[in-house]
Amino acid sequence: MFGGGCSMDQVPFDYLSGKYGDKLGILWLDAHPDIATTNGSSNGHEMVAANLLGKGADQSVTKVKNPISTSHMMYAGLIEKNLRDRDKLVKELNVRFAGPDELKENSQLIIDWIKENKIEYLAVHFDLDVLSPKNFRSVLSGRTIYG
Numbered sequence: 001m002f003g004g005g006c007s008m009d010q011v012p013f014d015y016l017s018g019k020y021g022d023k024l025g026i027l028w029l030d031a032h033p034d035i036a037t038t039n040g041s042s043n044g045h046e047m048v049a050a051n052l053l054g055k056g057a058d059q060s061v062t063k064v065k066n067p068i069s070t071s072h073m074m075y076a077g078l079i080e081k082n083l084r085d086r087d088k089l090v091k092e093l094n095v096r097f098a099g100p101d102e103l104k105e106n107s108q109l110i111i112d113w114i115k116e117n118k119i120e121y122l123a124v125h126f127d128l129d130v131l132s133p134k135n136f137r138s139v140l141s142g143r144t145i146y147g
Helices: 006-023 048-052 108-116
Strands: 024-029 073-076 096-098 121-126
Touching: 006 024, 006 048, 006 121, 024 108, 073 108, 096 108
Parallel strands: 024 073, 024 121, 073 096
Antiparallel strands: none
């Protein structure tokens, strides 16, 4: 899937979760975890990961039929100090994450997570805001996330 908003992954990832069950993992590459709930946000694009985990907006609104287990989602490139109040579910649900510094040399943490959870199929959410504007200047984000 290619598209212009984070929420576009919800329907295909929900479908893949229904098809592959616990063999599916979701690797979320994004500067923001998109794990807010209706208590912390009114923007659907900030809730898609929470929806996929079955913790977001009311199911009658989000229509996620096949929530994924928290152990089968991992954030790569997430900067812990940049987590906002609306991102608290990352820690509350104990969703695995690795920051840019941890992944700078290699991807072993991701490979280990895949092996530990016996993931056979991997869906990847890739948001361009994880790219440094120093290296990819076409990124236009609402705020500066890089020092």
